[in-house]
Amino acid sequence: MNDADLLSGLTPAQREAVTHIDGPLLILAGPGSGKTRVVTHRIAYLLRRGVPGEQILGLTFTNKAAAEMASRVEQLVPGARVRLGTFHRFAAQFLRRHGRHVGLQANFTIYDKEDSLKGLRRAIAEAGVDLMNYTPDAVAAAISWAKNAFIQSHEYSPRDGSPIGSIVQKVYPLYQRWLSRSNAVDFDDLLLNTAVVLQRDPELRRDLDARHRYIMVDEYQDTNLVQYAIARALSIDYPNLAVTGDPDQSIYGWRGADLNNILEFERDFPDVRVVRLEQNYRSTKKILQAAAGLIAHNVKRKRKDLFTLNDDGADVRLVAYRDQTEEAEDVASQIQSALREGRRRARDFAVFYRVNALSREFELALRRRNIPYQIVNGVEFFQRREIKDLVAYLKFIQNPRDEVAFLRIVNTPPRGIGNTTLARVAEFARSQGWDIWTAAARAESIPGVQSRAASKLAEFVRLIDNLTAAASGPMEELLGCVLAETGYRELFRKSSAEEDQERLANVEELLTYARQFDEQHPEPGGLDAFLEEVSLVNDVDAWEGDDRVTLMSLHASKGLEFPVVFLTAVEQGILPHERSLKSNDQMEEERRLMFVGMTRAMEELQISYASMRDFRGRRGLTIPSPFLMELPKNGLQTHGRAAELAGTAARPPQTSDRREPPLRRAGNGQGPRLTTAAALAGSAASGPARTDDYAQDMLVAHPRHGVGRIVALSGSGENRKAVVDFGGRIGRVKFILSKAGLKPLKRSR
Numbered sequence: 200m201n202d203a204d205l206l207s208g209l210t211p212a213q214r215e216a217v218t219h220i221d222g223p224l225l226i227l228a229g230p231g232s233g234k235t236r237v238v239t240h241r242i243a244y245l246l247r248r249g250v251p252g253e254q255i256l257g258l259t260f261t262n263k264a265a266a267e268m269a270s271r272v273e274q275l276v277p278g279a280r281v282r283l284g285t286f287h288r289f290a291a292q293f294l295r296r297h298g299r300h301v302g303l304q305a306n307f308t309i310y311d312k313e314d315s316l317k318g319l320r321r322a323i324a325e326a327g328v329d330l331m332n333y334t335p336d337a338v339a340a341a342i343s344w345a346k347n348a349f350i351q352s353h354e355y356s357p358r359d360g361s362p363i364g365s366i367v368q369k370v371y372p373l374y375q376r377w378l379s380r381s382n383a384v385d386f387d388d389l390l391l392n393t394a395v396v397l398q399r400d401p402e403l404r405r406d407l408d409a410r411h412r413y414i415m416v417d418e419y420q421d422t423n424l425v426q427y428a429i430a431r432a433l434s435i436d437y438p439n440l441a442v443t444g445d446p447d448q449s450i451y452g453w454r455g456a457d458l459n460n461i462l463e464f465e466r467d468f469p470d471v472r473v474v475r476l477e478q479n480y481r482s483t484k485k486i487l488q489a490a491a492g493l494i495a496h497n498v499k500r501k502r503k504d505l506f507t508l509n510d511d512g513a514d515v516r517l518v519a520y521r522d523q524t525e526e527a528e529d530v531a532s533q534i535q536s537a538l539r540e541g542r543r544r545a546r547d548f549a550v551f552y553r554v555n556a557l558s559r560e561f562e563l564a565l566r567r568r569n570i571p572y573q574i575v576n577g578v579e580f581f582q583r584r585e586i587k588d589l590v591a592y593l594k595f596i597q598n599p600r601d602e603v604a605f606l607r608i609v610n611t612p613p614r615g616i617g618n619t620t621l622a623r624v625a626e627f628a629r630s631q632g633w634d635i636w637t638a639a640a641r642a643e644s645i646p647g648v649q650s651r652a653a654s655k656l657a658e659f660v661r662l663i664d665n666l667t668a669a670a671s672g673p674m675e676e677l678l679g680c681v682l683a684e685t686g687y688r689e690l691f692r693k694s695s696a697e698e699d700q701e702r703l704a705n706v707e708e709l710l711t712y713a714r715q716f717d718e719q720h721p722e723p724g725g726l727d728a729f730l731e732e733v734s735l736v737n738d739v740d741a742w743e744g745d746d747r748v749t750l751m752s753l754h755a756s757k758g759l760e761f762p763v764v765f766l767t768a769v770e771q772g773i774l775p776h777e778r779s780l781k782s783n784d785q786m787e788e789e790r791r792l793m794f795v796g797m798t799r800a801m802e803e804l805q806i807s808y809a810s811m812r813d814f815r816g817r818r819g820l821t822i823p824s825p826f827l828m829e830l831p832k833n834g835l836q837t838h839g840r841a842a843e844l845a846g847t848a849a850r851p852p853q854t855s856d857r858r859e860p861p862l863r864r865a866g867n868g869q870g871p872r873l874t875t876a877a878a879l880a881g882s883a884a885s886g887p888a889r890t891d892d893y894a895q896d897m898l899v900a901h902p903r904h905g906v907g908r909i910v911a912l913s914g915s916g917e918n919r920k921a922v923v924d925f926g927g928r929i930g931r932v933k934f935i936l937s938k939a940g941l942k943p944l945k946r947s948r
């Protein structure tokens with residue numbers, strides 16, 4: 200492919216960005232405007248201009264995005280040796296080489312959340328602090344926040360009068376000491392340590408800056424301060440840092456992502472070239488309009504005008520279902536019809552939800568219809584107990600100082616090594632400043648450890664020594680040895696319990712994964728790389744582009760696109776998430792999350808909620824998300840059922856209803872079929888309501904609190920009062936109806 204071909208499919212603005220070679224570049228643009236496409240084309244363009252592949256570094260947020268980018272670059276310039284990967288992976292590889300500056304040995308372990316929490320609990324106990332009302336999770340979040348803000352344990356000081364701050368001040372250093380004894384890092388440390396090393400060692404920084412002359416960051420709006428510090432440190436002598444982002448799609452504020460990084464960027468690089476892309480190539484006009492109408496409700500944003508030359512397309516559908524089963528059944532049956540009629544393929548569909556726990560109902564509905572699907576939740580597999588056990592063996596073989604791994608495997612399968620023994624060993628290790636392995640190997644000399652227990656520990660030490668001998672072979676073989684020699688496989692074999700059979704199947708799956716890894720990494724000594732891959736999976740990494748319906752969380756959907764999108768369970772407390780109701784900033788982040796979901800859709804978009812839902816072990820009436828009211832009415836088609844929405848107790852689902860999904864049966868949202876969905880979209884009953892118009896269980900809109908449900912009524916005439924439940928933090932509020940300005944969203948019959 201020549202330069203002209205490379206550039207021919209680009210708009211003038213995209214071309215400007217692609218052909219920009221030296222100097223900082225900031226591409227700020229809305230969804231579907233070709234940011235990711237510009238990054239890949241720019242890499243190809245640089246290569247064609249003679250920039251050696253090794254000088255180009257592309258940093259992404261998911262392994263999937265990196266792989267996707269690699270394959271697109273490969274198509275454009277076959278054989279290019281560009282370095283593409285996630286920030287975390289880049290950092291892990293950097294620390295394997297240079298971690299000694301921060302006291303890490305090359306074989307360090309990466310702890311996931313669950314593992315780190317074990318150490319944190321230990322540190323909390325050691326510090327002897329009273330957690331008051333805080334949970335260890337809250338302390339973990341506060342430490343994580345500090346790390347993402349580039350604050351190391353010795354630098355941390357609490358803000359005045361912050362009670363959790365003074366807890367963190369005591370616990371943070373002990374937690375770091377525990378990590379360091381285990382030669383381990385948590386996810387945040389990967390980034391923080393990398394930034395610290397680059398800061399401490401100017402020569403190394405210069406060297407790497409020269410090596411990575413062209414750095415590109417896609418989805419820049421989701422970087423945190425430390426990630427920015429890394430990219431920045433590598434772009435001082437060669438300031439060819441190109442970032443692309445959309446502030447409206449920033450959805451990782453809770454992980455420390457900082458929109459100010461974009462402002463920071465313009466300050467750090469005053470001569471930055473800024474390119475704005477305004478044309479959307481992904482979605483129909485109606486989808487784009489609906490999304491734009493929603494995001495316009497965010498206060499903290501820069502206005503952006505997006506347009507598309509694509510068709511108007513079908514109306515966006517807003518559907519109210521009776522309950523989650525009806526929602527899932529209807530979504531599945533719509534997919535089924537489209538497949539049957541040959542209009543679509545399974546891969547064209549995506550179902551999104553705010554929390555992974557909502558996937559189950561869709562799975563059942565799709566499975567019943569034999570529609571192939573995949574749930575994208577890559578992390579889940581590696582969180583299963585049996586998988587964590589086996590991986591812990593590998594981790595311990597790689598890094599015998601890993602305390603979490605030791606405690607996990609030393610008595611799994613059971614070897615008669617008791618908790619008292621283990622507590623003594625761990626305590627002794629801590630008091631001597633030893634790591635756990637050293638202590639275990641000398642157990643017989645630890646006071647209070649009985650000789651029987653000591654000899655069992657010695658056996659365990661021998662077992663690990665034997666396994667370590669196989670560590671340099673292929674991963675599949677190593678795992679096979681672990682299964683055989685530890686007796687782990689026997690444990691499941693003997694059992695006929697369904698649960699154990701399922702575990703065994705998972706173990707087989709891990710072996711398959713290892714085999715695939717071996718095929719991709721034929722060189723010996725892959726344990727480091729294997730564990731790194733296992734430790735740094737993201738949810739979306741499990742996503743394969745084969746012909747199946749995709750079920751995924753809104754967070755995982757970032758950057759992707761699908762012809763048809765179902766955005767489900769758009770209810771108060773789910774989207775926006777319960778946790779977010781307290782703060783305006785978080786509400787804006789939830790709105791951005793919905794915006795991200797909507798803008799994944801290319802041709803069709805359906806947004807839905809259910810009036811009744813089983814969630815978190817409770818069954819109850821729901822309150823539609825206030826975001827639904829914000830969707831512009833134009834280009835929106837609403838469906839729903841007057842009967843249930845009027846709020847009478849939900850009827851059990853009836854087969855006659857099932858066969859005919861509400862979508863085709865309901866009217867177009869006009870006249871007597873006016874539904875909640877229609878009302879929510881801005882057409883709430885006109886004129887002031889009379890107090891008699893309100894009924895029990897009716898949905899009403901309040902100018903400040905959003906949508907709520909009437910739970911109780913009392914009094915009459917001017918004095919008629921209503922108790923309205925708005926959910927979340929607002930909860931129940933009592934109003935005098937004649938004064939409250941509550942809009943009935945659905946008149947009772």
Ligand code: ATP
Pocket residue numbers: 208209210213228229230231232233234235236237445448479480481757758759760
């Ligand atoms: P997001 O913000 O969602 O990550 P994006 O800005 O990265 O979106 P891309 O994924 O790069 O957008 O592009 C969206 C779609 O538009 C892709 O299918 C891409 O191939 C297509 N596209 C982008 N630019 C053009 C163009 N100039 N001509 C034709 N198609 C284009």
Ligand code: MG
Pocket residue numbers: 234235236417758
């Ligand atoms: Mg993109």
